[in-house]
Amino acid sequence: MSIEEANPTSPAGNPTGERKTLDGQGLRKLVEAGLVWLRTNQQTVNALNVFPVPDGDTGTNMVLTMQAAYNEVANSGEKNIGKVAHDIAQGALMGARGNSGVILSQIWRGFARALDNLEAMNADLFVQAIHESRNTAYKGVVRPVEGTILTVIKDISAAVDEARKENDDLVILLEKAVEAADASVKRTPDLLPILKQAGVVDSGGKGLFFILEGMLRKVKGLTLETNVAAVQPLSAMQIEQSAEEIEPGQDYEVVVDFRPRQELDLEKFYADLANMGTSIQVGEGDGMYRMHIHVPTEKRYTPIDYIMGLGTITKVAMENLLAQMEEIEQKTEAPKLSLTPVKPGQIAVVAVAPGPGIARIFASLGAAAIVEGGQTMNPSTEEILSAFENLPTDKIIILPNNKNIILAARNSAEVTVKKVKVIPCRSVPQGISALFCYDPDGDLEEVAEEMTRAIAEVETGEITTATRSVEINGVKVQQGEVIALLDGELVLSSHSLDEALLGLLDKASTEDRERITFFYGDNISRSEVNRLVDLVREKYPGHEIELHEGGQPNYQFIIAIE
Amino acid sequence: MNDSSNPIGNIFVSYRAIATVACQSALSSYGVVGLAAKNLAEGLVQVLVKDPTLGVDVRFDDKHIKIDLYIIIEYGTRIKEVANTVSENVRYQVEKTFGLPVSEVNVHVRGLRISNID
Numbered sequence: 001m002s003i004e005e006a007n008p009t010s011p012a013g014n015p016t017g018e019r020k021t022l023d024g025q026g027l028r029k030l031v032e033a034g035l036v037w038l039r040t041n042q043q044t045v046n047a048l049n050v051f052p053v054p055d056g057d058t059g060t061n062m063v064l065t066m067q068a069a070y071n072e073v074a075n076s077g078e079k080n081i082g083k084v085a086h087d088i089a090q091g092a093l094m095g096a097r098g099n100s101g102v103i104l105s106q107i108w109r110g111f112a113r114a115l116d117n118l119e120a121m122n123a124d125l126f127v128q129a130i131h132e133s134r135n136t137a138y139k140g141v142v143r144p145v146e147g148t149i150l151t152v153i154k155d156i157s158a159a160v161d162e163a164r165k166e167n168d169d170l171v172i173l174l175e176k177a178v179e180a181a182d183a184s185v186k187r188t189p190d191l192l193p194i195l196k197q198a199g200v201v202d203s204g205g206k207g208l209f210f211i212l213e214g215m216l217r218k219v220k221g222l223t224l225e226t227n228v229a230a231v232q233p234l235s236a237m238q239i240e241q242s243a244e245e246i247e248p249g250q251d252y253e254v255v256v257d258f259r260p261r262q263e264l265d266l267e268k269f270y271a272d273l274a275n276m277g278t279s280i281q282v283g284e285g286d287g288m289y290r291m292h293i294h295v296p297t298e299k300r301y302t303p304i305d306y307i308m309g310l311g312t313i314t315k316v317a318m319e320n321l322l323a324q325m326e327e328i329e330q331k332t333e334a335p336k337l338s339l340t341p342v343k344p345g346q347i348a349v350v351a352v353a354p355g356p357g358i359a360r361i362f363a364s365l366g367a368a369a370i371v372e373g374g375q376t377m378n379p380s381t382e383e384i385l386s387a388f389e390n391l392p393t394d395k396i397i398i399l400p401n402n403k404n405i406i407l408a409a410r411n412s413a414e415v416t417v418k419k420v421k422v423i424p425c426r427s428v429p430q431g432i433s434a435l436f437c438y439d440p441d442g443d444l445e446e447v448a449e450e451m452t453r454a455i456a457e458v459e460t461g462e463i464t465t466a467t468r469s470v471e472i473n474g475v476k477v478q479q480g481e482v483i484a485l486l487d488g489e490l491v492l493s494s495h496s497l498d499e500a501l502l503g504l505l506d507k508a509s510t511e512d513r514e515r516i517t518f519f520y521g522d523n524i525s526r527s528e529v530n531r532l533v534d535l536v537r538e539k540y541p542g543h544e545i546e547l548h549e550g551g552q553p554n555y556q557f558i559i560a561i562e
Numbered sequence: 563m564n565d566s567s568n569p570i571g572n573i574f575v576s577y578r579a580i581a582t583v584a585c586q587s588a589l590s591s592y593g594v595v596g597l598a599a600k601n602l603a604e605g606l607v608q609v610l611v612k613d614p615t616l617g618v619d620v621r622f623d624d625k626h627i628k629i630d631l632y633i634i635i636e637y638g639t640r641i642k643e644v645a646n647t648v649s650e651n652v653r654y655q656v657e658k659t660f661g662l663p664v665s666e667v668n669v670h671v672r673g674l675r676i677s678n679i680d
Contacts, residue, residue, distance in 0.1 A: 093638065096640040097643060098647070102593055102647070103592055106639065140636040141593065141594065142595055145590055394650075417653075
């Protein structure tokens with residue numbers, strides 16, 4: 001008989017009831033609970049990153065592995081626990097992601113092996129299955145590193161072994177397993193110096209703990225969807241940034257400082273607050289608590305009244321977020337850059353952009369990070385490096401978009417531990433043209449080659465004002481004249497912008513091309529731009545003509561001819 | 563031999579030293595249960611001398627280190643993920659230890675070890 005069959009009306013079960021056996025459906029539900037709870041705490045696990053050890057996405061990897069495992073049994077009505085466990089193990093194996101995912105799949109594999117073809121699991125079998133999990137996990141490595149998920153499964157195994165001597169109740173055994181996992185995770189920094197240096201516990205172990213804790217919470221009927229572990233030190237609360245996360249309807253931000261009369265029941269506190277509003281944060285320091293919440297206008301006093309019942313309020317701060325938002329919007333007139341998010345394992349593109357408009361174009365075409373820089377303001381190696389390091393993936397393609405920046409990009413690529421390919425694009429149009437060939441899920445080498453090839457398919461024109469008198473390539477330039485460059489070479493100089501622009505298109509193989517794209521700079525007015533572009537339209541009626549605000553300094557126009 | 567210049571002289575690092583580090587970090591990588599000889603001749607030598615650089619090939623092209631690993635993986639693990647992890651580990655460990663950039667880590671899966679049959 002399964003847990004759920006014993007309590008058909010409440011799948012969570014009776015917290016005090018004993019459970020001697022578990023069947024396939026019971027296991028399926030527990031795995032689901034483990035997955036949900038792990039997902040809820042995914043970011044906590046991801047944050048346990050020992051930079052720059054290349055395993056900073058443990059939470060995500062474990063969730064994906066558990067998801068793949070659960071998918072195998074999600075719609076199964078199988079009662080036989082051996083079969084269900086086998087399917088779970090199979091799913092975990094096929095969907096294993098990252099190092100922690102591979103180990104997790106081995107844990108499931110051992111677990112399934114112990115239950116092979118059995119109808120149901122009792123306490124003895126549970127202990128045996130955990131043993132087998134440990135053994136299988138350890139078999140996968142010649143030199144096990146202690147202080148990792150391996151140590152945690154070993155400690156769990158020892159704990160359930162001990163607990164079995166006095167008990168044959170599965171719930172108690174699971175409780176012991178969770179306790180042991182928690183204690184073991186807390187010990188990991190003592191075993192692995194690198195964790196101690198970084199001031200974190202092992203992420204894989206913590207992930208395993210969350211899976212087991214999720215199962216236990218399910219059995220006890222506790223919530224799995226909200227993260228209740230989040231009481232932070234007061235100093236760590238970041239309330240000012242929350243204005244950006246405002247949700248419609250939640251117009252007021254209320255912050256209350258209080259001293260509770262008695263020990264705060266955090267789970268109940270969170271649950272009560274969740275009924276009132278969103279963006280809940282609770283901080284604690286020295287017996288003082290600070291609560292932060294977003295609530296709708298009509299409920300703005302409810303949290304204060306509620307907390308009044310819990311203890312003494314020392315301070316209340318209330319702010320109208322809507323008004324705040326309007327203010328913020330007015331201040332930042334330029335639309336925010338919407339960079340393309342990238343997942344670990346995918347290829348990310350970093351683009352160097354000389355102006356806000358061009359930055360937006362790169363962002364909309366798939367760039368995951370923008371470094372500001374151009375002809376007169378080359379970004380430092382360090383700026384480029386920090387862009388690399390801040391991306392959640394280790395496969396990166398950089399578009400320098402200027403011949404003077406290619407070198408800095410190459411230097412950065414050599415210094416970083418990530419895999420970086422530099423596309424030698426010498427101008428913004430080349431960069432954009434390369435970005436059209438970008439495939440986040442492709443092979444880094446192949447994508448980079450493809451993108452490099454795309455550079456040749458575009459001609460770049462640039463219009464700027466000469467800063468000194470000079471003669472290059474047989475073109476005489478007077479200071480202050482308008483000059484035109486084609487693919488970086490000076491081609492003509494003129495007193496008028498009109499002449500320079502049309503002359504440039506003349507020199508380029510415009511006739512053979514189909515599209516002309518203009519990016520106008522911050523030193524030319526919009527009406528002037530329109531007038532000039534109309535001239536071009538007249539001269540090249542068969543061409544597709546596009547106009548974008550580039551916002552670059554010094555250059556009236558950057559032109560892509562393709 | 564590779565060298566990194568520093569103000570008071572040069573530091574020379576042998577391929578063997580790099581191979582040893584690579585070999586050790588490969589073996590502590592999850593899913594890798596052994597390293598394998600590249601070819602039969604090397605395999606025979608291995609029988610006679612216990613070599614700490616077995617299954618690792620290191621090359622250097624003036625600027626970057628390239629490493630080839632010949633490994634045996636535990637049957638029943640996801641090979642692709644194990645191979646990715648081992649190449650990351652080896653690259654990280656070698657770069658950290660020697661301060662030289664590693665441009666390539668090629669992983670050759672030479673076999674699988676079956677320790678349990680499901």
